Amino acid sequence: MTKLTPLSMTKKLVSYDTTSRDSNLDLIGFAMDYLQDLGVDATLIHNAEKTKANLYATIGPADVPGIVLSGHTDVVPVDGQDWSTQPFAPVESGGKLFGRGTSDMKSFIATALALAPDMLAADLKMPLHFAFSYDEEVGCLGVHGIVSHLGGITPLPRAVIVGEPTDMKVVNAHKGVFAFRTTVRGLEAHSSATHIGVNAVMYAAQLVSYLSELAQDQRENHGDHDRFEPPYTTVHVGTIRGGTALNIIPKECSFVWEYRLIPGQSEDAILKQFTDYANDVVLPQMTAVSEHADIVTEAVGRVAPLVPEPDSPAETLAMMLAGTNQRDVVSYGTEGGIFQEAGVPTVICGPGNILQAHRPDEFIEISQIDACEQFLRKLIDVAASQSL
Secondary structure, eight states: OOOOOHHHHHHHHHTSOOBTTSOOHHHHHHHHHHHHHTTOOEEEEEOTTSSOEEEEEEESOTTSOOEEEEEEOOBOOOTTOOOSSOTTSOEEETTEEESTTIIIIIHHHHHHHHTHHHHHHTTOSSOEEEEEESOOTTTSOTHHHHHHHHHTSSSOOSEEEEOOSSTTOOEEEEOEEEEEEEEEEOBOOBTTOGGGOBOHHHHHHHHHHHHHHHHHHHHHSOOSOTTSSSSSOEEEEEEEEEOSOTTBOOSEEEEEEEEEEOTTSOSSHHHHHHHHHIIIIIHHHHHTTOTTOEEEEEEEEEEOOBOOOTTOHHHHHHHHHHTOOOOEEESSOOSHHHHHHTTOOEEEOOSSOGGGTTSTTOEEEHHHHHHHHHHHHHHHHHHHHTOO
C-alpha cells in the first residue's frame, strides 16, 4: 500500500462530502480499510439508522492506559456560500489547502491516520487510540457512542487530545453550549379582531426581547473571565418561524435559542430565569384570552463545557509536546467536555484556525499540518518509551 503523507491524506478525507445531514460511511469505510490493511482492527459504532458511524481503533497494548486522538468527521454545509474552489475537491495554493473540512477538522484526523504506520513501527509501550465521530456539528451527537464504548474498556485512557483547530495551541477550557426550542401556541382569529385572538408571534417577540435583556445582563455583570472572548456568557436567538398570512392572527410561533456558558457557572440559571418569565409573566396574558394557549421550551442540544484541570495528565502531555507553558481558552464548543465528564482528562490542540471554519473558501495553512505532524511524532516517541 502506498504510504500517504499527512497532506495527501488530508486531501483524501476532504474529498468525501460528510456534511452532517448526510452519511459519513464512505470516509469511515476508507479509514477502516486503510487501518485493516495495516493490521489494525477498528470498531464501528453506528447510529440507530446505521447511516453513520464512529470509528475507534487502538495501536499498541490494550491493557495499558493510553492517549485518545479525537476528531469529528462531519462538516457544515456549503449551501449558499460563494466558493471560488470546489469545496470537496481540495486545492493547494500559496501554502494553503482549500476545501470544506481542511481546518475543521479533517487535517488532524488525516495526520493521525497518515502516521499510523510509524506508530506500528515504533512498538508502542503505551497505546494510541483513534476516536473519530459523526454529527459533532449538530450537537456532538455521535461522540456519546464513543464515550459509552470507553466505559466498557479497562483501563480507561489517561488522556484525550481533541484536534479541533487551535493553531496547535493547548486549550484547557471552552464554553458550554445549551440550545432550546421554544414554541408559543396562541389562538387564530381575523387580524381585525385582535381582542379575541392570541398572537403567537407577538408573544414570542416578547420572549425574545426578554432573552435580549438576559444577554445584556451577562455583558454588564460577567465578572472576571477575561481569558474568554467575549469574556461572558452569551445568549443568542438563531431562528424564528411563525404565522401564515398578514390578515390571520398567528396560532403558533417557535424560535431556537442558546446560551454559551462560561465554565463553572450554573447550567440551569438562565433557563430558569427564562421559563419563570414565560410562565409567570407572558403565559397569564395569553391564557386570559384562551385557556388553550401555551408556551413550551424543550432542550435540543447540550455541549458540556471544558473545565480547566491544571496539571492534568492531558494538559501536561500536550504542553510538553507543543513545547509551551501557555494554556489558552476558546469560546466555541467541542466534544472535549463530554470526554471530561466521562472521567478522562482532556485538552484541545489541533492544526488550523477556527476563523477559517464554516466559511466559503475554508483553508488551512500547510505549515499547520506540518506542525501537527511534529506534535504527533513527539507523541509517538513518548508512547514508545512510556516516559509519562
